[in-house]
Amino acid sequence: MIYKEFQGKKLSALGLGAMRLPVVDGNNAMIDQAATEEMVAYAMEQGINYYDTAWGYHEGNSEIAIGKALGKYPRDSFYLASKFPGYDLSNMGKVEEIFEKQLEKCGVEYFDFYLFHNVCEMNIDGYLNPEYGIFDYLMEQKKNGRIKHLGFSTHGSLETMQRFLDAYGEYMEFCQIQLNYLDWDFQNAQTKVEMLDKKNIPVWVMEPVRGGKLASLAAEDEAILKNLREESIPAWAFRFLQTIPGVTMVLSGMSNLTQLQENIQTYTEEKPLNEEEWNALLGIADKMIQKTALPCTACRYCTGKCPKQLDIPYLISLYNEHRSTAVGFIAPMALAAVEQEKQPSACIGCRSCEAVCPQQIKISEAMADFAKKLQP
Template structure:
């Protein structure tokens, strides 16, 4: 196992994400606790010492199960991370109640790592609202030793992350972002890494395989990678890409069975960052995977011609994400912070924007389709 230094502590470069534990009968709320315990035991034996859970994972049961699975090990032999569930705005005034319950659920007296969960467009104003007292409460728990390291996870834009850091950055010690070779440009993960580098914050990675999307490619795409590294398996390429980024400390993988666990453990026995030629090949494959998305360059010509004042490049970026993922929560989450008059459905189809679009994008059709997809 590769280990990374963080403030004098050795963290396993591969962490076990506890959002996709094995379940019974396909029911996400019913974790197969026996299988999960076996995976944790094997992970511990093979050197994984970082375990990442959250209040809402497995409909509230992840913290319970991972707490019981780790209970047989000396507390100093593992690092446990969980998060304040600000993805649900109804939780904002419950920070003390939730934190105390999380300690109870996990059966611990402190958390090694604690995060503001999912800083994004939807909740940034609430996270920064002093009336909820979230930030001072968590800082106080850190002073009391009940939180050893405080950080945040983010699905929001670079601009949202900047707002959060400008308010709370002095107390942040790490940040967890969605980072993989597909999202390097698609979700501007590159810009997020650069921002965190400016703040001297190490990067924790979530979704390294994009929910499994990068675990298998087309035969043609696989052949191009095999020509460069004949012995490297396709999922390992995604991890090698992350090993190329110096700011990355911990890579979290939501492994749900032993085959995924053993394969990932094998990858993290060695650190083999990509050569420039290999990185270029991987990013070209990412471009191919995104071939069906709209080629918006965010030139903003369209914005000045929109009769409704819509932020069209932002809407197209969310539309591309929603279409590529086949739905998901990111686009609805981001749009929930916008008033109705700024939603895709506010487009009146006047096509003034299309007359000045250098890429020839049929924007009005995309907005109409987006509005329908969001209804669904």
């Protein structure tokens, strides 16, 4: 196992994420405890010492399951991370209640790592609102030794991330972002890495294989990579991350023992990409995006013609993201911060925007489809 230095600690470069644990009969709320404990036992044996869970994973049962599995080992033999669930705005006034319950669910007296969960457009105002006292409470727990290291995760825009960093950046010890070769440009991951580097904040990675999307590729793309070096397709995604300075922790939500074994094998050695290999991966990412993404250049000719004054380039960017993933939670969270009259459903289909679009995008059809996809 490769290890990374972090404030005097040796962290396994690969961490086990507890968002996609094995389940019974496809029921996400019903974790297969025996299979989970088998995975944790293997991970511990092979040198993984970082385990990441959260309040909402597996409908509230992930913290319990991972706590039971880790409870078989000495407390100083692993690092445990959890998060304050600000993705649900009804939790904003419950930081103390939730934190105490999390410790109880995990069966521990402290968290080694604790995060503001998913800072995004929907919750940034709440996170920054001193009336909720979230920051003050978590800093107090850090002072009391119940949080060893405090950080944040984010799926938000660059602007939202900058707002959070401006407010609390000097107190953040690490940041967890969605980072992989598909999102290097598509989700502005490169710029986020650069922002964190300027603040000297180490990078924690989530979605290294994009929820499994990068675990297999089209045959022609696999052939391109095979001609460059002998690696499994998932391993290419991890080698990409090993090439980026500042990446300290890579979290993978492995849902069976085989995935765990394969990823641990990848992390027995560090094999960063050379320039040709790096460019090949980004070229493959471009092709993948072009297959689903509308070619909006954000020229904004359309916005001047829209009678509803919709921010069409922004909505298209969210539409493109929503179509690129099977998870589909980023766009709804971003749109939660957008007024109802500015949502995709507000488009009246007048096509005035399409008359001036240099890319000849059928915007009205895209907005109608987006609105349909967003329906529960």
